[in-house]
Structure formats: structure tokens, C-alpha cells
Amino acid sequence: MIPAVHPYEARYRHESGGPHFYFTTKPVIAWSDEGLALVADETTGRLRKADTYSNFAGLSAGDAKVVATLPGGGWLAEFRQEDGTSTFCRVIGWLVQDDGTCTPGVSCQDGIVENPVESPNFIRLHEPNPAVIVASEAEPAHLIPPLAGRTVPCQEASSRSC
Template sequence: MIPATRPYKVRFKHEMTDNQGKTTTYYTERPVIAWDDNGIPLVAGDRHLVPANTYKNYAGLCEDDENYIAAIPGDGWKIAWKQADGSPDYIEPVLAWVVTSEGNARPISTDLNGEVDFVRPSSDIRMIAPGEEPPSNP
């Protein structure tokens, strides 16, 4: 058995038919815990690890999102969002930094509606370090 050191997930296909006979397909996912000696992904079963391809609805394997191992406070960092209409930048605090198993850190922020999400790299944003003055718009 080989430990899963990179995040992968197994997909399982499900089909559900409603009262009118319409079939809907959806997928569920499970993390790969390890690999067998032949490279088959193993997932957690009820009592032990199970080869994923033994399930009749096994639909394949895909890379999972980054493996987050820690979160640290935003500690005064801010994000300046450039506004398309030329109005002053929208500035919001970094709530936290999440750290991946590979040592990368990604900022998390919230919008005016309270939705929390990762800050995606973009030419329309600028990170503002603690103590740094926010940018002024012309």
C-alpha cells in the first residue's frame, strides 16, 4: 500500500429517475486515502480501505483541490479591488491566510454581502501590507 501524499478524489456516478421518468445524473466524491501496489485508488469503506474500482458506479479519478493544513489570522493585511468604473478602490480586510501542504498561503476575504471566499489572482487587485497606505485613485 502506498500512502496518498497528493490530494486526489474518486468520483462515483449516480442516476435518479423521478415520477415522470426523467433521469438525473449526479456525482459524489471520496478522498483517496492510499493506493494499492497496482496503483488502484483506495477509499474508506465501512471497516477498511476498499479499492475504488470495485464499486459498480466508479466513474474515475481526479485531482482534488489543494490540501489545506492550517489557517492563520489576516493580521492587518488588506485587499484593494480596482473598480471598472474608475470609482475609488474597494478595500476589504484579509480575514485569514490558509496554508497548503506545499507551503503556499492564500488569502481569504469577505464581500459586502458577507460571502467568504479565496482571493483569486487578478490584475484588478493589490495586496496591502499592514501599515501600508491604501492606493489613491486619480
């Protein structure tokens, strides 16, 4: 048995009535001596060949595991809107993965943290500007850092569509 060093996931297809279906995943724990993916079988408490489940749909590269988070540090993500204008969202944090990569996280109005780079209307990340407006705890900030010679109201910055 060979330990799984790089993250892979076994995908399983489930029917949800009619033509609809969804997938679940199990992490590949190890590889057999024959090179087959092994996953944990929760029922038996043993490793099992991933492809022995009847709804096995294949393997895919898994995501690196998050091992730490860092504050956003004033970074901004820029997005192009349908009307051609740009909006900006604060990077609320950086996710540090076990493979050493860091990905930015922005939060939509629904509260879900997403990687802005994966958004189809993402343009670029902007590094922190030293002219950050600092607000006291009693009075919230009304502006985000100046960008390209202009300031952007917070409401505009949080209006991007995910």
C-alpha cells in the same frame, strides 16, 4: 499497498432526478500494488478499489488540507467591477495547507470564505499599508487603509460580487 502521499480524490456521480446530477468525492487513502486508487468503504470498514463503485467518475487532484490559519494582517484584495471601478475586500485570514502553501481568504456578504484569486474579477492583492486607521472598540473603523492615495469606505469594500 502504497500510501497516498499527494492528495487525490475519487469522484462519484449521483442522479438527482431528470437531467440533473451532482458529484461526491472520497479521498484516496492508498494505491494498490497494481497502481489502482483505494478508498475507504464505510460499510465494510475496509479499503476498496475506487473504480469498483458503479457511479465512479474518475480521479482528480485533491486540495491540500488546511493545518493552520493566520490573521489577514491588513492585506486587501482588489476586484474590478462591471463599470470599470475597483472595489477592495479585507483579507480576513490566510489558510496554511499541509503542502506549505498559503491562500488568502475573503468573506462575501453571505459569510462564505473564498480564495479571492479564484474570482474572475480579481486583480491583485495589496500588502498592508502602514497608514492603517485604528479604531477603538467603541467606535468601528469607517475607513480601510489608504490605497493609491485615496481611502475607500468599508461599505464599498464589502460590496464586491462573488
